[in-house]
Structures are given as C-alpha cells and as structure tokens.
Amino acid sequence: MEFKVNRNIFLDGIQKTLGIVEKKTTTPILNNVLLKAETNKIKIIATDREISLISDYDADIAEKGEITLSAKKLYEMVREIQGEVVHFTKSANNIVKVTCQRAVYKIPGLPADDFPSVADSQQVEFFNIPGSVLKDLISKTSFAMAFDESRKNLNGVLLETTSDGKNHIWRMVATDGHRLAVARAITVDPCPELAKGIIIPRKGLLEVKKLMDVHENVSIGIHKNMFVVKTENTVLKVNLVDAEYPDYKRVIPAEKGVSVTLDKELFLHALRRMNVVSSERYSGVIISFTADKMTLNSTNLDVGEATEEIDIAYTGEDMDVGFNVNYVIDAVSAISIDNVVMEVGVGLKPTLIKPAEGDNYLCIVMPLKI
Numbered sequence: 001m002e003f004k005v006n007r008n009i010f011l012d013g014i015q016k017t018l019g020i021v022e023k024k025t026t027t028p029i030l031n032n033v034l035l036k037a038e039t040n041k042i043k044i045i046a047t048d049r050e051i052s053l054i055s056d057y058d059a060d061i062a063e064k065g066e067i068t069l070s071a072k073k074l075y076e077m078v079r080e081i082q083g084e085v086v087h088f089t090k091s092a093n094n095i096v097k098v099t100c101q102r103a104v105y106k107i108p109g110l111p112a113d114d115f116p117s118v119a120d121s122q123q124v125e126f127f128n129i130p131g132s133v134l135k136d137l138i139s140k141t142s143f144a145m146a147f148d149e150s151r152k153n154l155n156g157v158l159l160e161t162t163s164d165g166k167n168h169i170w171r172m173v174a175t176d177g178h179r180l181a182v183a184r185a186i187t188v189d190p191c192p193e194l195a196k197g198i199i200i201p202r203k204g205l206l207e208v209k210k211l212m213d214v215h216e217n218v219s220i221g222i223h224k225n226m227f228v229v230k231t232e233n234t235v236l237k238v239n240l241v242d243a244e245y246p247d248y249k250r251v252i253p254a255e256k257g258v259s260v261t262l263d264k265e266l267f268l269h270a271l272r273r274m275n276v277v278s279s280e281r282y283s284g285v286i287i288s289f290t291a292d293k294m295t296l297n298s299t300n301l302d303v304g305e306a307t308e309e310i311d312i313a314y315t316g317e318d319m320d321v322g323f324n325v326n327y328v329i330d331a332v333s334a335i336s337i338d339n340v341v342m343e344v345g346v347g348l349k350p351t352l353i354k355p356a357e358g359d360n361y362l363c364i365v366m367p368l369k370i
Contacts, residue, residue, distance in 0.1 A: 001065025001090035003037045005057060007078060007100060010042070010086055013055045014075045016234065017046035019207055020053055021071040032068035034115045035088075037061050045118055046071060051204050052118045055234040065090055066112035074098075077105045121235050124228050126219035128189045129170070134220075135212035137172040138205060140183035140361050143330040145202055146176035153243035156201040159227075161191040173197075173248050179327050180251050180364040181334065192222055199245055200227050204238030211236060251364055253350055257343035258316055260289065261356055264332060264340045270308045271329045274298040277306045278325060284368050285325040289344070290318050298325060319344065321351065322368035328353070331363035 014033065022030040025048075036043040042059035046052070067090050078086060083101040090096050090109070098105040138157070146154035158173040168191040171184045200208070208229050211218065219230040222240075229236040274285045277300045288295040294312045299305045321344055331353040332340055339356035345367065354362040 001035075001037050001067060002062040002088065003042055003059045004062070004085050004087050005042050005059040007081070007084055007086045009057050011075070011078045013044045013057055014071060014078060016055060016210070017044065017053055017071050018075060019203075019210065020046045020048055020051050022048045029068055029110050029114050030116075031070055031072070032110060032115070033071045033074065034066060034068045034112055036066045036112070037064050037088075039064075045115070047116055047118055049116055050201070050239045051207055052237040053207070053234065054118060054121075054237075057233060067094060067096060067109040068112055068115050069096060069107055069109045073107060077107065081105075118237075121221070121223070121228055121230065121237070124221035124223040124230075125192075126221045126228075126230055127192050128217065128219050129187060129191070131212045131216045131218045133170070133185045133187060134218065135209060137170060137183045137185055138209045138212070140334040141172045141174040141181040142202075142205060142209070143334070144174040144176055144179050144181040144363070145205075148176070151177075152201075152241055153199060153245055156199045156241050157205055158197045158199055158245045158248070159194060160197040161194040163191060163193075173245070175246070175248060175251070178324070178366050179331070180248055181331070182248070182252075182362050183334075184360045192220070194222070197245060198222065198227060199241035199243060200238060201241050204236075207236060208238065251350065252362070253343070253345060253352060253364070255349075257345045257349065257351060258289070258319065260294070260312055260314055260342045260344065262294075262310070262312060262340045262342060264335055264338055266310060267340060268329065268332050270296050270310055271325055271332065273308060274306050275325050275329065277303040279303055283325050284322050284370075285328070286320055286322045286370055287344075288318070288320045289314050289316065291315060319346070320370060321345075322370035323351070323365055324368065327365045331365055334361060334363065 017033050034045040041056045043056045045054050081100040081103040087099040094109045096107050160171045162169045168187045173182050221228045225240050227238045277298050282300050285298045294310045297307045335355045337355050341356050343352040345351050350364045
C-alpha cells in the first residue's frame, strides 16, 4: 500500500472522524480509522458501530491496499507536519511511514480484516435538502434533548415530514420533559415519507450538524433503520433509536397565556446577567410583570443577587413566574428575528416562547415553583 495525498484535504478527512471513533472502548480497533487506497482515491472510514462515516478523496495511488490507524494520532501527525503533499507507505508488518518534506513518522496499524464491516449506500433513496435548512432545524431543537440514559427515546430529536404535493414540510422536535422545542421548514424538493417520525440519537445528530457547517447542499435517506446523510464526498450513517416518541402535541398549550412582546437582544442580555449568579445547585430566575414593566431577579445564597427592569407594553394583572434561566436563554437564542413573544402560563402552566412573526419555531418551558 502506497499513496500520496494533499495534506489539507487528508487532514480535513481525518478530523471528520474524531467525533465518531470511540475514546473508551474494549475494542481497540474502534479507536482507528480504516484507510483504503483504491483507484485514484483514498477512502477514510470510521465507525463506533452506531455511527459510520465514509469519505473518499482524490489521491495518487502507487499501490492499492488497506490498513487501520489511530485516528487521534494520525490527525496529530498530519496536523503538525508542513508541506502540501503527504506520502504514505505500508510495510509488511503493518507499520505505516508518513512522510512530508523532511518529517517522517512511523505509526503501527491493525489489519483491516479486524475492522467492523460498513455497508455501502447504493440502495438508499436520497432526497435533497439545503444544508442550511437542516442545520437550522438542528440548532433550534437540539438544546432541548434529554441526557437521561434511562429514557433513550428523548436522547435525540424526532424528525417528521409531511407533504401536500406542493409544500414539503420538515419538522424537528426535542424535549427533556422540562421543555419542548419544535422547528419547522418548508422546501421545494420532495421529502421522504416520515409521518410517524424517526428518532435521531444525540451523538449522530451532532455529527450531522458538523457536516452541515461546511456543505450547502446535502441528500438524506432512510434505509434499514439508518439515517443516511450524503455530501459530495462523504456518507454519514446513523443508527436510529428504536423507540416510541411521546405525543409532544399534547404539551402545546390549548389556551393562550398572557402575551408579552419583547426585544430579543434586550431580553437575552438581561437573562445572561441573571445567569451570572447561577450555580449548579440553583439556576432560577423570577420574572415579575407589572404595569409597563418586567423585572428579573435571581438570588443565590452561594453567589449573590441580580435584578434588572425592562420597560414593556403590559397592562394586565401583576404576575410572578419562575424559570430555569438557562432554559429561557436557549429558547430565546434560537429565534432569528428581533422580537420575541412570551405567552406566559398562569400558575404552573407552561410558557410558550416564539418569534413575533411566523410559525416555524416554538419552545415551551415549564415553570418553577416559587
């Protein structure tokens, strides 16, 4: 096995695998990436058995072959060397020599035969979606995913699609039981039929988002309980969560709460100032509504106290409501326009946070007892 490849392209390919390869595993080969030298291409494959990534790049192949190498060490080696072209040579005892200009590394590998099999994607039916749309759906919902390992159906996002022949609607939902985020997007291109929805797990979703950071147009498909994302030279496969997602629509309040319109940036900065006095033990904020004024107060015996007033258009009865300040910050941060609407639930009813215009996003936050 021997090949030459552009350093920057190869470095980018290895970097994509770092979030997938297992850091702590009883199977050492899952720390590795599989390199396959094929005709005019070098293929880079990584998997943790739940997520798989396959990328191929143009390369000058002198001798075909394959080997697995430590993803972390290979990335560090290529990152530190200088020059435009990296030269790889594998010896008979699975030692790979990495050469660039005068720098030479030797790194031991493991045979490719021991690497888990990663199926190809030739049978997958793909649908186009702008990368910016998918990234926006993820950004507006992923913060609300649960961390509770006993509730695996909440440790990811629900993706649903519907179509009326003209409009193709993508809907992403996340909840941890204390808050619910729902984002929607409409595309021109057809979408897969996901009326019942699929659950994309946390780790896989974050890898999908990384791909969206650099690719404007992507294709997605569903095949054998896998969510498949395809870009120009990369295929990412994520095993779906095999569980029922709760009926999130029941959480959305049927009755409209007390509605207040706020300047997003003004409100967000005030919330962040309240968050300064938060701690792991307590991160609450009490929001009080009086005539034409909203007051935010956070009191933490371990840290201190913060109070701030904001002028608002409000003529209703005086009202106090408590929240986890981080939940409100996350909900407001996801809104992309200047004005935010809070529909505050009376008593311990949930509060709805959404943009002042449009219906493509909403977040529901449960109140705290005060």
